[in-house]
Amino acid sequence: MTDPTQKPVSAWASWPLDREVVIARVVDADCATAFRAWTDPAQIVQWFGPAGFQLKTHKIDIRAGGVWQFDMIAPDGTCYPNRMDFLAIDAPRSLEVNHGSGAVNDPDRFRMLVTFDAQDNGKTVVTLRQLHPTRERRAIVIGFGAVQYGGQTLDKLANHVAGKSRAATTAI
Numbered sequence: 001m002t003d004p005t006q007k008p009v010s011a012w013a014s015w016p017l018d019r020e021v022v023i024a025r026v027v028d029a030d031c032a033t034a035f036r037a038w039t040d041p042a043q044i045v046q047w048f049g050p051a052g053f054q055l056k057t058h059k060i061d062i063r064a065g066g067v068w069q070f071d072m073i074a075p076d077g078t079c080y081p082n083r084m085d086f087l088a089i090d091a092p093r094s095l096e097v098n099h100g101s102g103a104v105n106d107p108d109r110f111r112m113l114v115t116f117d118a119q120d121n122g123k124t125v126v127t128l129r130q131l132h133p134t135r136e137r138r139a140i141v142i143g144f145g146a147v148q149y150g151g152q153t154l155d156k157l158a159n160h161v162a163g164k165s166r167a168a169t170t171a172i
Contacts, residue, residue: 018135023147024127025154029161031116034124035092037161038114044068047160050149064089069102084112092116099130108137126154 027034037043041060049055052075059069068084083102089095093116100109111131116124128150132138 016131019132019138021130021132021138021142021146021150022127023150023154024125025151025158026119027124027126027154027158027161028122029124029164030122031092031118031124033161033164034126034157035095035116037157037164038062038095039089039091041068043160045070047156048153049156050152051156062086062089107133109133110137110141126157128154 029037037047039062041057041062044062045055045057045060049072054073056071056073057068058071059067061067064086066086068082068086070082072080072082074080081101081103083100083106085098087096087098095114097112097114098109099112100106110133113129113131115127115129117127118124130141130146130150132141
């Protein structure tokens, strides 16, 4: 018989580092503000994606079991279909998703864990951990600039939440 108080073992416990990409950024906002920026549909569409990219959302339901289907449109007009399937949300600490193109049986889909770690100074370390299906796929995404694009995305998040933190402080 399974003990109902036991948490299921996470896939992250045996995370293969040779398939991982990690990107982190300190943002000038508390964990709750940074977490809300990721989980509030009205906010995530304002900042998500690399510099210069636009988003077109088709469906957004950010909750465990929910889906966000959207296109990222590059500055040159190239359209990149995206789909995030939300697997777990642990407010305000983490969220876990499968991220891919939305194609059926997408061979390039990867698992992503986003964590929010409070700092003593009111700031938050936001870390993106991606687990790619193979070492080869990891090398491909690094080669096309995924680390730089992820950094740009976190820069946009940092700018977004800093504005939210300043607005909240001013309103008090």
